[in-house]
Amino acid sequence: MARGTRGIVPSPLHILAASLFALRFGSTMTAVGLPLLVLHRYGAGLDAGLTLALEILPNVVFGPAVGDLVDRSDARRYAIAGPLLAAPFLALLTRTAALWQIQLLALLIGIGYLVGLPARMALRTAVIPPGAETRGNGVLLAAQRVPTLLGPALAALLVPLGYSVLFLVDAGSAIAAALLLCALPASVRPPRAEAGAEAGAGTGPAAALRRLVTSSIPGVVRTVAADRALSALAGTALTYMFAFGMTRLFLAAYTLGRFPHDPALFGVLTAAMGAGAVLGSISAARFDRFSPGRLYVAVNLAEAACWLSTILWHAAAPAVIAIALAGFCESVGTVVFYAEAQTRLPRDFSGRFFGVLIPATDAFSLLGTVTAGAVVASGVTPAAVIIASAMAVPVLALCPLFLRRGLWRAANGGAAPAGGFAEGETC
Numbered sequence: 044m045a046r047g048t049r050g051i052v053p054s055p056l057h058i059l060a061a062s063l064f065a066l067r068f069g070s071t072m073t074a075v076g077l078p079l080l081v082l083h084r085y086g087a088g089l090d091a092g093l094t095l096a097l098e099i100l101p102n103v104v105f106g107p108a109v110g111d112l113v114d115r116s117d118a119r120r121y122a123i124a125g126p127l128l129a130a131p132f133l134a135l136l137t138r139t140a141a142l143w144q145i146q147l148l149a150l151l152i153g154i155g156y157l158v159g160l161p162a163r164m165a166l167r168t169a170v171i172p173p174g175a176e177t178r179g180n181g182v183l184l185a186a187q188r189v190p191t192l193l194g195p196a197l198a199a200l201l202v203p204l205g206y207s208v209l210f211l212v213d214a215g216s217a218i219a220a221a222l223l224l225c226a227l228p229a230s231v232r233p234p235r236a237e238a239g240a241e242a243g244a245g246t247g248p249a250a251a252l253r254r255l256v257t258s259s260i261p262g263v264v265r266t267v268a269a270d271r272a273l274s275a276l277a278g279t280a281l282t283y284m285f286a287f288g289m290t291r292l293f294l295a296a297y298t299l300g301r302f303p304h305d306p307a308l309f310g311v312l313t314a315a316m317g318a319g320a321v322l323g324s325i326s327a328a329r330f331d332r333f334s335p336g337r338l339y340v341a342v343n344l345a346e347a348a349c350w351l352s353t354i355l356w357h358a359a360a361p362a363v364i365a366i367a368l369a370g371f372c373e374s375v376g377t378v379v380f381y382a383e384a385q386t387r388l389p390r391d392f393s394g395r396f397f398g399v400l401i402p403a404t405d406a407f408s409l410l411g412t413v414t415a416g417a418v419v420a421s422g423v424t425p426a427a428v429i430i431a432s433a434m435a436v437p438v439l440a441l442c443p444l445f446l447r448r449g450l451w452r453a454a455n456g457g458a459a460p461a462g463g464f465a466e467g468e469t470c
Contacts, residue, residue, distance in 0.1 A: 054170075055169070056182060056183070058224070059224070060182055063183060063220070064187070064189060065223060066220035067188075067194070068190035068193065068216050069133075069212055069216025070190075070194075071190050072194055072198050074195075075195050075310050076198065076202070076210060077136070078095060078292060081142070084142070085142050090142060092292060092412050092414065092416020094145055094149060096412040099156065101153040101154050101157040102153060102401065102405050103403075103406045103409060106161065106401055106405070107399045109121070109158060111395055112394075113165050114393070114398075119224055119228075121162035122159050123224045124155075125160065125163075126218065126220045127217070129217050130155075130215075132151040133152060133211075133214040136206075137207035137210050155217070162394070164393055167179075167180065167183060167381070167385065168393045171183075176381075177328050177378060180327075180385070181325065181378050184374060185324040185325055188320035188321045189321050190317070191314070192318045192320075195309075195314040198313075199307045199309075262392075263399045270387055272383065279343070279437045279438050279441065281407045283376075285433050286350075286431075286434045287408060288408030288411025289415035289418070290415075290430060291412065291415070292419055293419055294312050294366075296419035296423055296426070297312075297362075300422075301356075301423070315364075316367060316369060317370060318370065319373075320370035320371065321374070323370065323371040323372065323374025323375045327378035334446075335451045336444070336451045337448075339379045339438070340442060342376040343376055344435055344439070345372045346373055346376070346434055347434035349372065350369055350430045350431050350434070351430075354423065354424045383451070384396070411433075
């Protein structure tokens with residue numbers, strides 16, 4: 044925090060953290076309300092999974108294009124526009140009377156997600172100074188994870204009042220998140236070396252598509268392929284997000300199946316995962332002395348074990364503990380991923396990198412969500428086995444890379460190791 048003539052002025056890091064808090068707080072309401080609404084009205088099945096997956100479909104298809112635009116303009120502008128686009132459609136969820144209406148609104152909400160997400164990832168690099176990647180990403184992740192504790196707990200209290208209340212809170216929070224970002228300075232990117240050549244190629248939609256296919260996406264692929272550690276992280280992120288995509292419907296079905304007389308326990312379990320995630324994000328900096336690769340293996344295997352253990356529990360207390368531990372491990376692993384990516388990516392490349400990576404992980408999450416809709420209909424045990432396997436097996440297969448200390452930032456004085464990119468270097 045900086046002190047000026049008018050009192051205490053929030054730092055850009057804390058402004059972004061407050062915006063992320065508001066955005067995630069609202070989304071946790073819909074994360075509780077929408078699965079329960081769909082399952083109660085229309086039952087489990089492929090349609091239920093498809094409904095939840097439609098929200099991320101626009102980002103899967105158009106994410107790389109938006110990521111390219113973010114790197115070439117003011118990331119803040121896109122980060123503000125995304126929540127404002129989604130807010131009206133969130134409010135309209137209160138007026139639905141058929142499954143197709145929910146599906147259409149989920150798709151439209153996904154447009155706001157598409158516009159805002161790569162921009163918020165790019166803003167991380169703008170507000171976190173070099174050398175403070177772990178601490179800064181820990182602060183931002185804590186801002187996103189605290190709502191996963193508070194939001195579902197409040198949602199559990201509001202569910203008896205109806206799902207409409209949850210959706211209206213989400214819409215209001217999205218607007219608040221956008222307004223908070225107005226306090227950040229504009230972040231227009233400086234012209235890059237290739238700008239002249241691209242200008243000569245034109246600026247219309249055809250030229251933008253050509254640039255995306257011939258320059259942006261191949262550039263991301265080359266960047267990741269040139270760094271073995273980043274390749275391993277990106278690869279396991281895909282399979283992890285398949286598993287994570289299953290957990291949303293899995294927890295709802297687990298609650299309704301194992302604890303049918305206490306549907307509010309879904310909110311409690313989601314809050315427990317949030318509590319673990321908050322503790323993990325706050326504690327992540329304490330693990331900075333360990334090799335990030337080894338830490339990443341440990342937390343992923345531990346999280347897989349937590350999800351697998353749910354098949355053993357028929358009482359609420361051990362289930363809550365297992366889900367809380369899963370949240371802790373997820374949060375620490377996420378901080379490792381963001382910190383490593385930030386130190387390894389070239390300057391002004393975050394938008395394109397996450398504009399490609401996030402749609403790819405969203406595609407796997409979408410597949411996981413749809414899969415869960417079909418699998419949980421036959422019971423929670425096969426779903427738990429699939430979730431644990433998708434988290435653990437790829438990490439075990441890549442252990443030779445993750446266990447090599449010389450590949451990782453913590454083993455090289457906090458700098459990007461050989462095989463990564465120096466700051467300012469282009470791919």
